[in-house]
Structures are given as structure tokens and as C-alpha cells.
Amino acid sequence: MKQAFFQVIENTALTESVYRMKLCGDTEGIRTGQFVNIKLDGLFLRRPISVCDVEGDTLTLIYKVVGKGTQQMSQMTGGTLDVLTGLGNGYDLTTSGDHPLLIGGGVGVPPLYLAAKLLRAEGKQVSVILGFNTKDEIFYEQEFAALGCDVTVTTVDGSYGVKGFVTNAMKPGYTHIYTCGPEPMLKAVYNASETSGQFSFEERMGCGFGACMGCSCKTKYGNKRICKDGPVLVKEEIVW
Numbered sequence: 001m002k003q004a005f006f007q008v009i010e011n012t013a014l015t016e017s018v019y020r021m022k023l024c025g026d027t028e029g030i031r032t033g034q035f036v037n038i039k040l041d042g043l044f045l046r047r048p049i050s051v052c053d054v055e056g057d058t059l060t061l062i063y064k065v066v067g068k069g070t071q072q073m074s075q076m077t078g079g080t081l082d083v084l085t086g087l088g089n090g091y092d093l094t095t096s097g098d099h100p101l102l103i104g105g106g107v108g109v110p111p112l113y114l115a116a117k118l119l120r121a122e123g124k125q126v127s128v129i130l131g132f133n134t135k136d137e138i139f140y141e142q143e144f145a146a147l148g149c150d151v152t153v154t155t156v157d158g159s160y161g162v163k164g165f166v167t168n169a170m171k172p173g174y175t176h177i178y179t180c181g182p183e184p185m186l187k188a189v190y191n192a193s194e195t196s197g198q199f200s201f202e203e204r205m206g207c208g209f210g211a212c213m214g215c216s217c218k219t220k221y222g223n224k225r226i227c228k229d230g231p232v233l234v235k236e237e238i239v240w
Helices: 068-074 108-119 139-145 183-192
Strands: 002-013 018-024 035-039 049-056 056-064 078-088 099-106 129-134 151-156 176-179 197-201 216-221 222-225 232-234
Touching: 018 068, 018 151, 049 078, 049 108, 056 068, 068 129, 099 108, 099 183, 108 139, 108 176, 139 151, 176 183, 197 222
Parallel strands: 099 129, 099 176, 129 151, 176 197
Antiparallel strands: 002 018, 002 078, 018 056, 035 049, 035 078, 049 056, 197 232, 216 222
16 A cells, blocks of 8 residues: 555546546556555545556546535645555466456446456457446447457347347457446346356455454454455455
């Protein structure tokens, strides 16, 4: 974990409630699947946000406005943020095989982007399934496609792409799964998956670095803290 101060250089709405924020600062050591914890003026607890991308000294975050903290973030047009970086274990890309499948639901999509970029740089054949409720909520389809990924979008109401859930678009032939999203989606992917995989869990956090024990969960190998020992758990250790 490292504390750093980042300059806000972009804060753009991608949908009605989802924003992309780009920060400039010390990105050394930030890995795919990790998250950062942002201090906001007037609020006691920091806000955990998944890492979407790292390029040089630019850190990209994508977040959804769901409360007071993210609402405050959405109104920022510049300034400096106090950020804790290097939090969480992140994805292990060495287990991907030649044809990894990446599955993201809603705001679970962003942490998969850097994973896809790094896997494509290794020459892997990457398939991506992005799940949303409706067409108006879709973001980053073209960004994944620009990496050379085979992208499928699902919408629950059928307004775009495959009608239904992400599991409706899963096809055999993949070698490993990387996924992030709401727990019901993760459980459905777990039950439908044919290989091992890595599941990134979204959890409410207090400290964000393992001190408060507020985000502990049971696994087959004992209790783990989502913020410190996760947020990524391997399929074989998950207890539903």
C-alpha cells in the first residue's frame, strides 16, 4: 500500500450514472485487478474504486454514482486527490491459458480492461462478455474491441446484443475465466463455468487494507478479507 497525491486530468460521463476519471501521479506498482482508496473532503471513509487502466503516469478509474462520495467525485473538474494505491491482490494472468474468457457485469467491467490489454499484449485470444440491464447502461464495448478482443454484450431486457444474462453468452472453448460483478452474477458464472477461474468480489469496506476486518468472508481455506486477501478469489476456494 502506498499513499500518493494525484491530479484530476479528466472526469467524463460515459452513461447517465457512470463516469471515467483519469488521474496523473505515481502509478508504480499498481496491478490489474487491484483497487485504490480515495479520500474525499468532508467524508470520513475513503471510497474504494477498481483500477481500470494504467498507462505511464496516468491512472484510469471508472465509477458509478451511487451515493454522496461518488456524487462528489462526479462534480470534480480538476484538483488533487489523496489516494491509497496497491490495494488488493489483483488477477494472476499467468494461469490464463491461450484463450481466456473475461466476464464483467455493470461496474464490474472496468477492472477487466487492464487484464484484457495485458493478455492481448501476450498474444492471447481474449473473449469478453459485458453484461448490462439495458442499452443505455453500456460502456467500454468499443474499447475492448479496439484491443482485439472478441466482445459480446448482453442486456437483460434485450435492447442490445444477446438478450439475458452473461451466462447466456458463455460458449465452450475458453481456458480460464476472469470475472467481476455483483455476487448473483458471480455465482451464476461459477455454476456455468467449465474451467478454473478468478472471481473479483465487490464488498463494502471500512479501511480498505485489512485492519478493520469488516469485509471478511468464509472460504474453503478459512476466513479471508476481501480488501487484503482479495478482492480476487480463485474458483476452488469460494464458498457460497
